[in-house]
Amino acid sequence: MTQSTQRMSQVPDAQGRFGEGRYGGRYVPETLMAALELLGASYEAARADDRFQAELASMLRHYAGRPTPLYFARRLTEHYNGGRIYLKREDLAHTGSHKINNTLGQCLLAVRMGKKRVIAETGAGQHGVATATAAAVLGLSCRVYMGTEDVRRQQLNVFRMKMLGAEVVEVSAGSATLKDATNEAMRDWMASSADTHYVIGSVVGPDPFPRMVRDFQAIIGREAREQMIEQAGRRPDVVIACVGGGSNAAGIFYTFVDEPSVRLIGVEAGGRGMALGDNSASLTAGHPGVLHGALTYVLSTDDGQTAPAHSIAAGLDYPGTGPEHSYWKDAGRVEYVTRNDNHALTAFSRLCRMEGLIPALESAHAIACLDLVAPQTSKDQLIVVNLSGRGDKDCAEVMRLTK
């Protein structure tokens, strides 16, 4: 183990920067700087507070249903005839995805900071539902911003949020998807930060959000590592996760970044092709740029305008990614590959029929990566795929696309 890999996890620095590329930072209007400063300090205090950590751990266990299982997918393993495939079952967490890990953490922090209200952006609606859920159980009022296009694609989640007492605000500006919902939530926060916490849903945004969301999601990797050792006597050889903003991937990778024998693969959405505007593969096809307060890989034009993104999976349909992923990419610690819309649909169907699991279309991209990876592995190797969410929300869209 080299010294530099030993330190891979020791980021970001005091300025919220990841690595030599200086990814991250706080590229925000001055109006937000005081709120970010306060949030950073409050989070550090909470992180070091045993009572806060115990309360979060208790909520995760008794309310959210953690630990989620690590499941050996026998039929999928037989299908590929390579390494043993295990699925980290985040689809079984309350609300149906890993998002609850983060929203419980941030909403508990909001309560600790004395905030009465939370706001959030959402793409697929999973983060919106998870925020509405945490807000309900902790007695906070909640508003969720969601692009008009996503409201259409994810009707079920819109109803769920409303039933949970959240107000859902449609955003029709720009491309009417996740990036525009994020703009709108940041605008709200600029005027409301005195009594409102902004629950960002991924490892994106200005510091301290990328490190805070990563920390709240890192439980996925800690559990997976422990469960793998318990079930197979050793660490996994390969860990695979889908990457949009990148929170489920950051969560499962973080524990392993200091263990170079573990191969880490992030799967971006290849959409309908690799031309600008046809995919959401910012790490594969983008350039360093600034989006939503952080320096990171972004899909943008030569002129610096954010390009439209596309993916069949609303939760991956985002033209940027977390700054820590940009750091891992440049450092060569994580491999980033793409799987397109069709690959994801095929994997969706395969997992349904072979394992009786309906995956989220986002997670189906990680399953689809097995086509590339599993044949390269020997039968004694161990592969963990993060099944980040369940696919009930996607059934209508999949039926529409496959009929």
Added chain:
Amino acid sequence: MTKLETTLRSRVSAGERMLAPFVTAGYPNIAATAAILRAIDDLGLGCVEVGIPFSDPVADGPTIQASFTAALNAGLTVESVFAELGKLAGLVTPRIAMVSFTIAFRWGVQRFLQRAAAAGFAGVLFPDLPLGVEPEVGRLANDAGLANVMLVAPTSPPGRAREIAAASTGFVYYLSVAGITGERRELPADLPENVRQLKAAGGGKPVFVGFGIGRADQVAQVTAVADGAIVGSALVRRITQSIEAGQSADQIAGQVREYVAELSKGLPGKK
């Protein structure tokens, strides 16, 4: 000291208070922007802020964002802004490029600043680049002969506000309200006191106030304490109305001139 700051300081010393209108570059097209800049050049303005459209303007309200989207949908490029406005000869009003740092970063910051200077801009304002995030930018702007105007928010702690006032060049831009651009019925009660403190902290650097200003009486209220008043959304809204009424570039420019002249009546000593 940048040329912009020297000019503004001497006008402030002479007891002047100034207006600084904001226009969106390329809205509805870059020829109309040039026509507007020509039409308002003789109104004695402190400067004109030229907003370079960005796809994701976090600090802007719906009026300015819609103008950005319209300009970009019409195919506007940053280079076309520089090329066309660079042709404007003989105008006396300094121009400030208000532009997302994202765009300058993608261009290469130094290349972007040099191009802006060559196109006749006197300064830049990056609304998404707060103090301390890219410490080199102030020096690079200065090397290019540009002022680097920085923002102070009502949420900025006093110590930080003083640091920003010291680092900003040209003038200090004080945000009247926490939130996004857009007209407001009332301006905050603590505005005069905050501006007074900032002027004291800035060592004579002019302080302009923006966000929420759209009427002559608000201009009067602001310039009773500040050196200048910035008007953005209210002006862009009038451009939008002119476009919707099917007006030509010259007619739009005429409307803008009329509105800016009306606002000028709020300046001390003007009627």
